Amino acid sequence: MEWLLEPFAVSFVQRALWGGVFVSLICALAGTWVVLRGMAFLGDAMAHGMLPGVALASLLGGSLFLGAALSAAAMSLGVSALGRSRRLSQDTAIGLLFAGMLAAGVILVSRSQSFAVDLTGFLFGDVLAVRDRDLALLAGALALAAAIAAAGHRAFTALAFDARKAHTLGLRPAVAQALLLSLLTLAIVASFHVVGTLLVFGLLVAPPAAAWLWARRIPLVMLGAAGLGVLATAVGLLVSWHAQTAAGATIAAVAVALFFVSAGLRRAVA
Structure with missing residues (x-):
């Protein structure tokens, strides 16, 4: 029992746990729709597309959250704009912006004196460095995500399942798509x-995919x-505490491992 409870007696691990809980709830609300809509590649590209904004905010001494938000929003708008082209498929548009934004982010980070440390933190996170202010932001983000998910549930x-039916019902698919991208x-x-x-994709997709194997009602998923x-x-x-491994990467690895465990159990009882 001491082996299980020892890490969580430390204050920064407690904050990391709460941060992970908030993020897990937010990702459950958004990731369920990512899995149902087959938007995994878009989600991955948007995660990478945040890097330029985060790197620029770090270099200028600004808010990383604000930089990430602006960069991800720019990525979303870019995908929407290029996706309207009849000559380019949406996959091509996503791939182009994915590579371009990631390259721009690495270039910006390379201008920092602590290039390796900064890039590692940007790409793999630092959950053990979560502060009380970060927890407050995450709690606010969770409240906003819940509001968006509730307001858009019927349209989502x-x-x-059928975009044409959504249009027939007067649910304005274009607005619903924009709201879903915001979530x-x-x-x-x-x-x-x-x-x-890099690893946000693990929490965004793996838990909803694992839950989808067992449930078909969206709230249950x-x-x-x-x-x-x-x-x-x-x-x-x-x-990560006992094995001395990177905490964020270990969390993402466990999330993916739980999917394979869930898939194996589902196959066994099928």
Whole structure:
């Protein structure tokens, strides 16, 4: 029992746990729609697209959250704009912006004197450095994500299964798509400090995908994803404490591992 509780008696691990819990709940709300809509590549690209904004904010001494939000919003708008072209598929537009934004971010970070340290933190996060101010921001982000998810639930559901029917029902698919991208942007921006821009994808997709194997009702998928995300956070922090591994990466690895465990159990009982 002491082995299990020892890490969580430390104040910075407690803050890391709360940060991971908030992020897991936000990612459950957004990630469920990412899985249902098949938007995984877009989510991954937007996570990488945050890097220029985060790097620029760091160089200028500004807010990393604000830099990440502006960069992710620019990525979202760019994908939407290029996606309207009849000559380019949306995958091509996402791929171009993905590579361009990531390259711009690395170039900006390379101008920093602490290039290796900064880039590692941006890409893989630093959950053990979460402060009380960060927890307050994450709590606010969770409240906003819940409001967006509740307001757009009916439109998101219709859009996930039949965009034409959504239009027929007067649900304005274009507005719903923009609102969904806003929710995805919020989840990615809120998560990068915990698991970094590369590994946010693990918490965004793995728990909802694991929950989707067992449930078909969207609220139940979200609830299961939230539970699995919180479990991944707690187990990841515990393992990283005793194994002396990177906390954010360990959390993401546990989240992905839980998906494969869930898939194996589902196959066994099928």
